[in-house]
Amino acid sequence: MNYTISLLLFIFTLGGFSTAHEFHVSKCVIEYKAEKSEVQISMNIFIDDLETALQAMGVDSLYIGTEKESIETDTYIHKYLDEVFTLGINEDNDLERLFIGKEISEDLTSIWCYLQIKTEEPIQSMFIKNSILLETFDDQSNITKIVGPEQKKSSFMSTRGDDEKKISY
Secondary structure, X not given: OHHHHHHHHHHHHHHOOOOOOOOOEEEEEEEEEHHHOEEEEEEEEEHHHHHHHHHHOOOOOOOOOOOOOOOOHHHHHHHHHHHXXXXXXXXXXOOOOEEXXXXXXXXXXXXXXXXXXXXXXXXXXEEEEEOOOOXXXXXXXXXXXXXXXXXXXXXXXXXXXXXXXXXXX
């Protein structure tokens, strides 16, 4: 009897260590750096969710954040982010987004992706479309925090069908 209870407790405990998560969320921080004439973008995305989205695009076996990671991973991530994330400045929505790189979070479950946009003119407005993983998960939510000119802060949450925001300064 004790063996059966111990076995059930062991199985129940293992379920708590599953790598799957019950919610789908990403976060994005957009910061205008006037002294550098650039906008810096940091995105945090669950690795397994990102790999699922990339697999739907026909990209398999990237092994993000492992020793077996593909040398093409950054290229595929950048291409994906170009398709699902837009940042426009002063009515110009066709700005080049430089992919700076990525790093794995401390808990090894998510990835931070870094992008940069150069801007020579003062920012009067921003248009943001954040549809990261919205095509992949029905319950996906994306939290976007913006620090604009003069440190003016705003934020929004995007979901399927509601993934755009225009901010005027």
